Amino acid sequence: MKISILTLFPEAMQPYLDSSILGRAERAGLLDVAFYPIRDYSLDKHKKTDDYPFGGGAGLVMTPQPVFDAMAAARQRHRPSCKVIYLSPQGRRLDNRLARQLAGEEELILLCGHYEGIDQRIVDQLVDMEVSIGDYVLTGGELAALVLVDSVSRFVPGVVGNENVHEDESFEDGLLEYPQYTRPADFRGFAVPEVLLSGHHAHIEAWHKEKALEKTRAVRPDLLGEEQKPEV
Secondary structure, three states, X not given: OEEEEEEOOHHHHHHHHOOHHHHHHHHOOOOEEEEEEHHHHOOOOOOOOEEOOOOOOOOOXXXXXXXXXXXXXXXXXXXXXXXXXXXXXXXXXXXXXXXXXXXXXXXEEEEEOEOOOEOHHHHHHHOOEEEEOOOOOOOEOHHHHHHHHHHHHOOOOOOOOOOOHHHHOOOOOOOOOOOOOOOOOEEOXXXXXXXXXXXXXXXXXXXXXXXXXXXXXXXXXXHHOOOOOOOO
């Protein structure tokens, strides 16, 4: 999968992408991630990328020129149909379904905002989709972009070794994942549930479903169409 990221801070993102599963995927040629540092494309003599908003308001807004020119450069390594995503708290909420959908795109361009946001003309002219990772505000889109790359990459064939690993994960069947245990079977007096040691696959599967439902009802009842109980 080919991904280009437009950002003011590529140095904050590169170490994560070079690590663990994503790093191995890049070295194996399964992921191809390139950065386009927006500040490099500024025509301002001080390399400014922001200015005060028209109409007043707190903070600064990213100006269109550096972003338009960085996008033009990024476009050169992608097909015309490549989808451009702006990481924004106003966007569609990222979930497993969207991550799986985006993994089928093969190519993506991600735009990371900063300051109080970006000039709306950037959104209107360059962006195909706005995506949010949650109902909160970050200082910039870099963390959100990393979350999106990580969640999408897991659905790219070969990135995760076991292609069946997704089947039992949280949200795949509308439930959170059941509890997981590994060796030793008894750790300082805390024992693994006996059913998991029984070797009886039907009983284990029933336990998995029961615990997944129990966890979902306690933590995310909204996934079951139930109301959250008020905290006391």
